[in-house]
């Protein structure tokens with residue numbers, strides 16, 4: 001009786017496991033068959049785009065606003081070049097004006 005129960009349990013377990021695995025395998029096969037090349041190419045391109053974006057973010061120079069202390073991307077910052085040839089960066093026109101008034 002006990003052995004029979006064990007056997008039945010193993011059979012049920014086997015059926016459940018094989019069914020779950022079968023479904024996973026089937027899902028994989030169908031998705032990879034659908035757009036085998038396209039999905040891979042797209043994924044690779046996405047990865048590359050992501051990599052380029054992160055690299056670009058790292059490359060972008062950030063400057064400090066001397067008026068309010070904010071950090072601004074250099075290409076978006078307002079600039080003043082003083083008599084000594086030093087460039088000062090600002091987050092906006094207001095900060096630039098403040099600096100100009102304070103350093104007259």
Ligand SMILES: [Zn+2]
Pocket residue numbers: 065067068069070090091092095
């Ligand atoms: Zn500012």
